[in-house]
Amino acid sequence: MNRWLxxxxxxxGVTIGSRAQTPVSDLQLLADRDFQNSAVFAQYRRAGNSQRPVQYRQRSWVARYNPVSLVLKGSLLGYQRLMSQQLARNCPYQITCSNFSKLAIERYGLVKGVFMSADRIMRCNRIGLLDVPAVDLNPADGTIIDSLSRYQ
Known part of the structure; x- marks a missing residue:
């Protein structure tokens, strides 16, 4: 028992004494990074991408303050402003998946918009990008054009 203890x-003692990372805090690392003007985040400033929250056609107070609607809007906005910028990958689409989701939900409603978003997210991987016709590529920057008008 004494040997185990x-x-x-x-x-x-060894675990507490050793450090796997530098003593710089996470908040300091985030403060030093320029998320708005860096060339790394230029993909978020493409045409069609926006940081505004989801807006619905209905202007009644029931539609505006519906708990499901508020959770959906908050999760998309939180993902765009907090999580998406931390991921180290480039979006192959002209309109990012989160902005596509916002536009789909605004235009087609919650149910069809969520299904369209799920379809888009499932195609946003390396295997899904192997079968992209040349017609769908933007010649200026090489991104994939996937507009909402195709889904009507």
């Missing part, structure tokens, strides 16, 4: 104390 002494081994635990030594392991705990």
């Amino acid at each position: 002494s081994g635990l104390v030594v392991a705990l």
